[in-house]
Amino acid sequence: MKPADAGRTPATLDNDRLLRALLREPVDRTPVWLMRQAGRYLPEYRAVREQAGDFMSLCRTPELACEVSLQPLRRFPLDAVILFSDILTIPDAMGLGLHFSAGEGPRFERPLRTAADINRLPLPDPEKELRYVMDAVRVIRRELAGSVPLIGFSGSPWTLATYMVEGGSTKEFSRVKRMLFGEPALLHRLLEILSDAVTHYLNAQVAAGAQALMIFDTWGGVLTPRDYLEFSLAYMQRIVEGLPRQADGRRVPVVLFTKNGGQWLESMAQTGCDALGVDWTTDLGDARARVGDRVALQGNMDPSVLYAGPQRIREEVATIFASFGAGSGHVFNLGHGIHQHVDPEKVAVFVDAVHEQSVALHT
Amino acid sequence: MKPADAGRTPATLDNDRLLRALLREPVDRTPVWLMRQAGRYLPEYRAVREQAGDFMSLCRTPELACEVSLQPLRRFPLDAVILFSDILTIPDAMGLGLHFSAGEGPRFERPLRTAADINRLPLPDPEKELRYVMDAVRVIRRELAGSVPLIGFSGSPWTLATYMVEGGSTKEFSRVKRMLFGEPALLHRLLEILSDAVTHYLNAQVAAGAQALMIFDTWGGVLTPRDYLEFSLAYMQRIVEGLPRQADGRRVPVVLFTKNGGQWLESMAQTGCDALGVDWTTDLGDARARVGDRVALQGNMDPSVLYAGPQRIREEVATIFASFGAGSGHVFNLGHGIHQHVDPEKVAVFVDAVHEQSVALHT
Numbered sequence: 207m208k209p210a211d212a213g214r215t216p217a218t219l220d221n222d223r224l225l226r227a228l229l230r231e232p233v234d235r236t237p238v239w240l241m242r243q244a245g246r247y248l249p250e251y252r253a254v255r256e257q258a259g260d261f262m263s264l265c266r267t268p269e270l271a272c273e274v275s276l277q278p279l280r281r282f283p284l285d286a287v288i289l290f291s292d293i294l295t296i297p298d299a300m301g302l303g304l305h306f307s308a309g310e311g312p313r314f315e316r317p318l319r320t321a322a323d324i325n326r327l328p329l330p331d332p333e334k335e336l337r338y339v340m341d342a343v344r345v346i347r348r349e350l351a352g353s354v355p356l357i358g359f360s361g362s363p364w365t366l367a368t369y370m371v372e373g374g375s376t377k378e379f380s381r382v383k384r385m386l387f388g389e390p391a392l393l394h395r396l397l398e399i400l401s402d403a404v405t406h407y408l409n410a411q412v413a414a415g416a417q418a419l420m421i422f423d424t425w426g427g428v429l430t431p432r433d434y435l436e437f438s439l440a441y442m443q444r445i446v447e448g449l450p451r452q453a454d455g456r457r458v459p460v461v462l463f464t465k466n467g468g469q470w471l472e473s474m475a476q477t478g479c480d481a482l483g484v485d486w487t488t489d490l491g492d493a494r495a496r497v498g499d500r501v502a503l504q505g506n507m508d509p510s511v512l513y514a515g516p517q518r519i520r521e522e523v524a525t526i527f528a529s530f531g532a533g534s535g536h537v538f539n540l541g542h543g544i545h546q547h548v549d550p551e552k553v554a555v556f557v558d559a560v561h562e563q564s565v566a567l568h569t
Numbered sequence: 570m571k572p573a574d575a576g577r578t579p580a581t582l583d584n585d586r587l588l589r590a591l592l593r594e595p596v597d598r599t600p601v602w603l604m605r606q607a608g609r610y611l612p613e614y615r616a617v618r619e620q621a622g623d624f625m626s627l628c629r630t631p632e633l634a635c636e637v638s639l640q641p642l643r644r645f646p647l648d649a650v651i652l653f654s655d656i657l658t659i660p661d662a663m664g665l666g667l668h669f670s671a672g673e674g675p676r677f678e679r680p681l682r683t684a685a686d687i688n689r690l691p692l693p694d695p696e697k698e699l700r701y702v703m704d705a706v707r708v709i710r711r712e713l714a715g716s717v718p719l720i721g722f723s724g725s726p727w728t729l730a731t732y733m734v735e736g737g738s739t740k741e742f743s744r745v746k747r748m749l750f751g752e753p754a755l756l757h758r759l760l761e762i763l764s765d766a767v768t769h770y771l772n773a774q775v776a777a778g779a780q781a782l783m784i785f786d787t788w789g790g791v792l793t794p795r796d797y798l799e800f801s802l803a804y805m806q807r808i809v810e811g812l813p814r815q816a817d818g819r820r821v822p823v824v825l826f827t828k829n830g831g832q833w834l835e836s837m838a839q840t841g842c843d844a845l846g847v848d849w850t851t852d853l854g855d856a857r858a859r860v861g862d863r864v865a866l867q868g869n870m871d872p873s874v875l876y877a878g879p880q881r882i883r884e885e886v887a888t889i890f891a892s893f894g895a896g897s898g899h900v901f902n903l904g905h906g907i908h909q910h911v912d913p914e915k916v917a918v919f920v921d922a923v924h925e926q927s928v929a930l931h932t
Contacts, residue, residue, distance in 0.1 A: 378908055383873035387881055427829075430849045430871055432888070466790075469831055469851060486793045488832060508793055510746035518750055525795070545741055 219417075221354045224286040228418060228459035228481045228502050230535040236527075236564035237285030238557055239357075242543030243278040244290045248550055250277050261306045262298075265291050268341035275346050279354065281550060282557045285537075286354050286418070289346060289411070291339055293361030293422055296403050297370045299330035310374075317373030321389075324396045329403055332410030339407075340414040347415030358416030360408055362423035362464075363400035363445075364438035367393065379428055386437060393437065401441045405448040412453050420461040420483070421445065427466025434470055443477040461504055465542060468493070475500045486541035491529035503530070504537040507556070512540075512548040516555045523559040532567045582780075584717045587649040591781060591822035591844045591865050593898040599890075599927035600648030601920055602720075605906030606641040607653045611913055613640050624669045625661075628654050631704035638709050642717065644913060645920045648900075649717050649781070652709060652774070654702055656724030656785055659766050660733045662693035673737075680736030684752075687759045692766055695773030702770075703777040710778030721779030723771055725786035725827075726763035726808075727801035730756065742791055749800060756800065764804045768811040775816050783824040783846070784808065790829025797833055806840040824867055828905060831856070838863045849904035854892035866893070867900040870919075875903075875911040879918045886922040895930045 219225070223237035245251055251274050258264035265271055275290040294312055298304035303315030318324055330336055347356050369375070371382040385393045408419050426438040446460055462474050463483025474482050475497040484493050484505035493503055511522045523538075530536045538560045544553070582588070586600035608614055614637050621627035628634055638653040657675055661667035666678030681687055693699055710719050732738070734745040748756045771782050789801040809823055825837050826846025837845050838860040847856050847868035856866055874885045886901075893899050901923045907916070 378873070380873065380876065380908060380910065383871070384876040387874050387877035387885075427850060431852045431855075433871075466829060466850070487790060487829070489794045492794075508746070508796075510741070510743065511750050513743065513747040514750035522750075545743060547743065 219352055219355060221285055224355050224357075224537060225418060225456065225459060227534055227537045228461065228504075229457060230499065230502050232568065233534050234565070234568055235561050236536055236538050236567065238538040238560040239284050239286040239288065240278070240540050240544050240553065240556075241288075243282075243284065243288065243553075244274045245544060246546035247544055247548045247553075248277055248281070261292070262304060265295065265342075266338045268338060268345045271338075271342040272345040272349055275342075276349060278553075279350075282554055283561065284354065284557060286357055287346065287350060288357040288420070289339070289343055289359060289416065291342065291359070293359070293365065293424070294369060295336060295339055296330060296360070296400070296407060297366055299335035300327050300403070302370060312369060313374040314370065318370045318396070321392050324392060324399070327396075327399050329399065329406070332407050336407060336410070340410055343411050343414035343416055347417075355417040356415060357418045357420055358408060358411035359420045359422060360404045360411075360445075362421050362426065362438060363397045363404060363441040364426055364429075365422065365424045366400050366404075367396050368425045370396070379425070386433065397437065397441045401444045405445050408445065408449055412450050412458055416458070417453065417456070418459045418461070419449065420463060423462065423464040423467065426464035426470075431470065434464075434467070435473060438464070439470070439473055439477065442474075442479075446478045459502075463504070471497055481537065483539070484541065489529055490526055490536075491531060494530055494535075499535070502535040502537065504539050506539070506541040509540045509542055509545050509548070512544065512552045512556060514552075516552070519552060519555050520559045520563075523556065523563055527563055527567060534568065538564075582715055582718060584648055587718050587720075587900060588781060588819065588822060590897055590900045591824065591867075592820060593862065593865050595931065596897050597928070597931055598924050599899055599901050599930065601901040601923040602647050602649040602651065603641070603903050603907050603916065603919075604651075606645075606647065606651065606916075607637045608907060609909035610907055610911045610916075611640055611644070624655070625667060628658065628705075629701045631701060631708045634701075634705040635708040635712055638705070639712060641916075642713075645917055646924065647717065647920060649720055650709065650713060651720040651783070652702070652706055652722060652779065654705065654722070656722070656728065656787070657732060658699060658702055659693060659723070659763070659770060660729055662698035663690050663766070665733060675732060676737040677733065681733045681759070684755055687755060687762070690759075690762050692762065692769070695770050699770060699773070703773055706774050706777035706779055718780040719778060720781045720783055721771060721774035722783040722785060723767045723774075723808075725784050725789065725801060726760045726767060726804040727789055727792075728785065728787045729763050729767075730759050731788045733759070742788070749796065760800065760804045764807045764811075768808050771808065771812055775813050775821055779821070780816065780819070781822045781824070782812065783826060786825065786827040786830065789827035789833075794833065797827075797830070798836060801827070802833070802836055802840065805837075805842075809841045822865075826867070834860050844900065846902070847904065852892055853889055853899075854894060857893055857898075862898070865898040865900065867902050869902070869904040872903045872905055872908050872911070875907065875915045875919060877915075879915070882915060882918050883922045883926075886919065886926055890926055890930060897931065901927075 223233045226233045227237050254274050258270050271290045275287050294304050368382045459480035461481040462479045468488030481502035481504050484503050486506050486508040490506050586596045589596050590600050617637050621633050634653045638650050657667050731745045789797055822843035824844040825842045831851030834856055844865035844867050847866050849869050849871040853869050
């Protein structure tokens with residue numbers, strides 16, 4: 207395979223429900239995909255992961271990243287595929303030395319400790335240091351052959367900053383909050399650099415073939431409302447403003463998702479994005495009432511419902527549909543990534559339930 | 570010392586600001602205390618903890634529990650003392666075998682794995698299996714000698730259930746959510762037992778001398794809005810309804826606190842409780858507008874602000890006061906427990922700032 211030269215399929219999609227729903231255009235059924243749908247709950251994923259060695263080798267090998275991205279589509283009639291990658295590719299490309307140790311989550315060998323560390327951060331060239339991501343996008347887009355759209359993604363600047371300053375996962379966010387409250391100008395400098403990097407990265411993903419974009423703000427929900435606006439949302443808005451809004455003659459919808467951000471949906475809806483990801487702590491009908499027709503909504507089943515039996519899963523899907531109500535503007539999803547111990551058969555039940563139950567909502 | 574026979578001080582308090590503010594009665598200054606104010610950030614706490622050996626031995630020795638409860642009051646002009654104990658004393662008294670391993674958080678030797686495990690749970694007698702807690706309450710109340718009120722507390726049934734079913738701390742709540750979605754009747758049975766146990770426990774704390782009560786629902790925020798009402802709030806309401814509302818001729822105010830429960834304050838305010846704890850993800854002025862004059866509010870500074878310099882701490886206190894506005898019904902606190910690496914000098918700055926700035930709000 208020559209991924210970098212891979213031909214692009216035309217904009218025509220066999221199934222464009224995802225793009226239509228994200229833009230609140232009419233659809234025949236509510237589209238559905240699952241956060242982390244390519245992942246450890248699938249035995250075929252675990253096989254490829256073992257073949258690749260470690261997690262980052264899997265991300266760095268476009269053919270393998272493509273293979274795992276497409277695996278869920280072979281099992282389930284999903285309405286979208288999402289690029290298989292990690293939100294921490296950008297800090298890794300900036301030289302922080304990302305590695306994953308078993309059961310410990312991500313760690314950086316060289317976390318940001320001083321102002322000098324931040325001031326010398328390079329801006330990665332997506333087609334050089336992050337070429338492996340762009341190649342993965344190209345291969346996946348080609349292999350999809352116009353079946354369903356391909357979603358590209360990035361972490362939010364604030365979320366990336368938490369990992370870069372803390373050196374990995376954290377419960378208290380002590381280091382990054384010390385910076386926020388003690389050296390806010392330095393944190394703003396870091397967030398500016400990251401906003402530029404994310405903007406370049408997402409532009410390059412669209413150029414390589416991504417047809418929709420999602421920004422994951424996993425840790426925006428640990429901030430006060432004031433700090434969220436200043437240190438997370440402002441930078442996501444800046445990125446949204448710097449994104450290409452058209453590719454192949456179609457609008458490229460952008461989804462913002464702040465985990466535990468249910469209290470701030472109104473502000474998020476004013477950034478110019480097309481849709482908001484909603485976790486399960488917010489009632490989807492309430493969310494719709496609050497954002498009105500400004501944006502579409504994506505979500506929001508508790509991933510743990512997939513531990514229950516088929517009937518309970520169908521009931522929860524029905525409850526969420528009853529909450530959202532009729533009409534377009536809803537992409538069904540989980541409220542967070544699928545858990546690794548879920549039986550894939552339950553995903554089939556979930557996807558079918560969404561498609562079957564939603565027909566009546568779009569007449 | 571003979572804690573069980575310790576004399577009770579009369580209801581007269583030198584400083585009853587906390588009780589008055591929780592009942593939205595006029596005060597001269599806004600009262601302040603800090604969640605986990607007796608804790609590892611104090612060198613004198615670490616000394617007693619070392620003397621006690623492990624954490625549970627400290628909880629189980631009333632004289633030592635009293636000593637660490639009072640330590641923060643010797644340093645700072647706080648308006649309340651909270652019983653030093655742990656939310657997991659009840660499951661421990663039910664025979665689950667609580668232990669704390671270094672850096673790992675609480676673990677149960679015998680977590681709940683089957684329906685039989687749940688059905689044979691005994692209801693602890695607060696003056697027998699939990700006598701050490703009641704003795705601590707009596708000693709602390711006596712030693713306070715009417716200076717400031719003593720707050721008793723418990724975990725919420727849902728929060729206790731998560732630890733009892735998972736066996737310890739968890740990120741995904743897989744086991745307890747499997748039960749919630751797959752065997753809801755069994756989970757309800759467990760929550761009923763825990764509600765009874767908590768009700769007895771808090772009644773006994775009041776009988777032993779506690780003058781205000783707080784229920785910590787640390788994990789209610791991981792539920793959907795529907796599941797929160799059914800599996801957490803309903804049981805807290807049941808407890809509130811079973812509490813003594815008078816002791817020593819005064820009302821015993823009850824505070825409910827659901828971490829990440831900012832979206833559900835209206836429902837929480839309708840349980841019959843007197844006040845709501847609010848974490849820093851909710852704007853306190855918005856919270857006040859939503860709950861009206863139904864309950865008082867307690868909170869809500871991000872504990873990480875205490876990493877900042879004195880001026881920044883004072884600014885954050887001012888911001889929170891500006892948000893809440895004038896009048897009674899506010900108990901200043903952090904939005905969660907104080908972090909262990911905070912310099913105690915910063916707590917002094919914080920407490921003084923609350924008292925100084927609040928004078929103008931109560932004229």
